[in-house]
Amino acid sequence: MANIFDLFKKIESSPQPSITHLVVGLGNPESKYTYTRHNAGFLAIDYLCEKIGARCDRLKFKALIGEATINGVRVLLMKPQTYMNLSGEAVIEASSFYKIPAENIIVLSDDTSLDVGRMRVRKGGSAGGHNGLKNIIEHLKTDTFPRIKLGVGQKPPHYDMVDWVLGRLTEDDEKKQFEIIKLVPDCLSLMLKGDIEKAMCDYNGVIK
Numbered sequence: 001m002a003n004i005f006d007l008f009k010k011i012e013s014s015p016q017p018s019i020t021h022l023v024v025g026l027g028n029p030e031s032k033y034t035y036t037r038h039n040a041g042f043l044a045i046d047y048l049c050e051k052i053g054a055r056c057d058r059l060k061f062k063a064l065i066g067e068a069t070i071n072g073v074r075v076l077l078m079k080p081q082t083y084m085n086l087s088g089e090a091v092i093e094a095s096s097f098y099k100i101p102a103e104n105i106i107v108l109s110d111d112t113s114l115d116v117g118r119m120r121v122r123k124g125g126s127a128g129g130h131n132g133l134k135n136i137i138e139h140l141k142t143d144t145f146p147r148i149k150l151g152v153g154q155k156p157p158h159y160d161m162v163d164w165v166l167g168r169l170t171e172d173d174e175k176k177q178f179e180i181i182k183l184v185p186d187c188l189s190l191m192l193k194g195d196i197e198k199a200m201c202d203y204n205g206v207i208k
Contacts, residue, residue, distance in 0.1 A: 019067065019098050021075040021192060023048075024091055026109040026132040028166075029081040037152035038165040040110035040177065041132075042079050044150060044184045049077065051185045061097065063090040070185075073192040085131040088139030095140070105145040106191055108184065109133060112161070114151025116169065117176035119183060121191070121200045122147050146196060148187060150180060 027033065027042030034042070049056050049066065056066035056077045064079040076098065080090035095105060109132055114120060124144040127134035137143045153173065155164040169177060183203060190199040 019074045019076045020100065021073055021104045021106065022078055022091065022094055022098075022100055023070075023075050023188065024078045024080065024087070024105065024107045024136075026084060026087055026107065027079065028083050029079075033166065035168050035174070036166050037110050037112070037169060038084060040150040040152055040181070041108040043177075044108045044148070044181050045077055045079055047178075047181050048185050048188065061090050061093040063094070065094070071189040071192050075192065080132075085135055087132040088135035088137070091136050092139040102140050102142045102145040105136075105140070106188065107133065107136060107145060107147040109147060109149055110152045110165065111149035112152055112155055112165065114149060114153075116151050116153045116173040117180050118151035118205065119180050119187070119203050120149040120151075120205075121187065121196065121203055122149065123196060123200075146191060148184060148191075150177070150184075152177070 025041035025045030027039035033039050045056055052068055052070065054066050054068040054077060056064050056079055058065050059081070061078070062080060062082050064081060066077040068075055068077055076094060078090060078094060080087040082089050091105065109130055111120065113128065123146050126143060127137055136145070152165070152169065155161055187199050187203045
C-alpha cells in the first residue's frame, strides 16, 4: 500500500487544467469604498468565493487574484487594485500572461442605468459611461467581452455622479442588492459553459 504522504505528493504535483477565463469584479480597493455602489463587482466576487470555497487574496497583475474551477472551467478571479478608472491595467496584464481572448473575460460591474435588484447580462458593447469598463475597453482594444451588470439605481438629478457611485445604498437597497448578487454564481456558471443566451434569458430583467 502506498504511503499516504506519497499519495498527497502525487495529488499536489498533478498538473492543473490551464486557466482559460478571467472573471473580473470591479471596484475601488480601500476599505472605505467596500459598501459603495461602485463596489458591486467586488462584492459579487466576494460572495462567489464564499459560495464555491475559493479565495481571491493573492496580489498579482495589480489585482487581488484567486483560482477556481466553475462548471468544469478553470478561471482566474480578479479584483483590480488600481482604482476603478485604471481597471484595464490589471485585466490586460493577466489576459496577456494567460493568453486569454476578450470573449473569455467576464466583467462584473455596477450599473446606474439599472434599478437596484436588477441584473443585465451582455455579450459586449460600449462602456455606457462606466470608467472601469471604459479603461478595460481601451486596454483590450475591443468591447467584445461579456459582462454581468448589477443595478445600483439611477442618479437623482441633484446628485453629482461621482458622489452617487461612491455613496452607500440604503439598508433596504442593500438587501435587494444582496439578493441579486446571490444569483451571480449560477449566472456565471451558464456563461462559462458558453450558454450566454440562456443566461441573458434567465437573468436579464430579474427583479429582487
